[in-house]
Amino acid sequence: MSSAKDVLRPLVISGPSGVGKSTLLQRLFAQYPDKFGFSVSHTTRPPRPGETEGKQYYFVSRDKFQELLKQGAFIEHAEFSGNFYATSFNAVREVSQAGRRCILDIEAQGVRQIKQTNLDPVYLFISPPTLAALRARLQTRGTETEASTSKRLATALKEIEYAKEGAHNVVIVNDDLERACDLLKRVALGEEIASDTLPPLDD
Ligand code: ADP
Numbered sequence: 001m002s003s004a005k006d007v008l009r010p011l012v013i014s015g016p017s018g019v020g021k022s023t024l025l026q027r028l029f030a031q032y033p034d035k036f037g038f039s040v041s042h043t044t045r046p047p048r049p050g051e052t053e054g055k056q057y058y059f060v061s062r063d064k065f066q067e068l069l070k071q072g073a074f075i076e077h078a079e080f081s082g083n084f085y086a087t088s089f090n091a092v093r094e095v096s097q098a099g100r101r102c103i104l105d106i107e108a109q110g111v112r113q114i115k116q117t118n119l120d121p122v123y124l125f126i127s128p129p130t131l132a133a134l135r136a137r138l139q140t141r142g143t144e145t146e147a148s149t150s151k152r153l154a155t156a157l158k159e160i161e162y163a164k165e166g167a168h169n170v171v172i173v174n175d176d177l178e179r180a181c182d183l184l185k186r187v188a189l190g191e192e193i194a195s196d197t198l199p200p201l202d203d
C-alpha cells in the first residue's frame with residue numbers, strides 16, 4: 001500500500017531487466033513533465049541507440065566510476081551484468097531541489113543499500129506476467145547479445161526472489177501496458193492502490 005503523503009517521498013522502481021521500467025517511466029514523464037524528476041544514475045555500460053548523456057544516464061569510464069566511488073559521491077552502487085551502476089547524492093538532490101518527486105530506477109542490490117539510508121522511499125516492483133514474456137521482451141528490444149540476454153535473465157530470477165521476500169511496498173504486473181501505466185501514474189501521484197499479486201514466475 002502507498003498513501004497520499006507518499007507523494008513527498010522518493011519512489012524507487014525496480015524489476016527485472018526488460019520488464020518495461022523505462023517504457024513506463026518514459027510515458028509517466030511525458031504525461032507529467034513538471035511533477036517528477038528522474039534520478040540520473042552513473043553507469044559504465046555504453047549508451048544504447050537513442051540514449052543521451054545526462055538524460056538516461058551519465059556514461060562514465062570504469063576509472064571515473066571508481067574515482068567518484070572513492071570520493072563518496074554515491075548513495076548506492078552495484079555491479080549488474082558486467083557493468084557498474086550508481087546513484088549519486090547530487091542526482092537525488094537536484095530533483096528534490098527542483099521541488100519534484102524523485103524517481104529512481106535501480107536493481108535489487110541498490111534497493112538493499114537504499115534501505116540502510118534515511119531516504120525512506122516507496123519501493124515499487126514491476127513484475128513481468130511470465131518469464132517467457134520477459135525473455136521475449138528482452139529479445140525484441142534488440143539491445144542485448146545472446147550472452148547478455150542470458151545474463152540478464154539469470155539476474156532477473158534474483159530480482160524476483162527478492163520481491164518474493166516482500167521487499168517492496170507495491171507490485172505492479174506489467175502485462176497490459178496501458179493498465180500498468182495507469183497504476184504507475186497513480187502510485188507516483190501518491191494515490192493509495194491495492195498491490196498486484198506477484199505471479200508465480202516459475203515457467
Ligand atoms: P526495462 O527498462 O525494464 O529494462 P524496457 O522499458 O526497455 O525494459 O522494455 C523492454 C521491451 O519490452 C521494450 O521493447 C518495450 O517496448 C517492451 N514492453 C514494455 N512493456 C510491455 C508490455 N506491457 N507488453 C509488451 N511489451 C512491452
Ligand code: 5GP
Nearest residue numbers: 017041077078080085086087105106107110
Ligand atoms: P540497463 O542497463 O538495462 O539500463 O539497467 C540495468 C539494471 O541496472 C536495471 O535493473 C536498472 O534498474 C539498474 N540500474 C540503473 N541505474 C542504477 C543505479 O544507479 N543503481 C543500481 N543499483 N541499479 C541501477
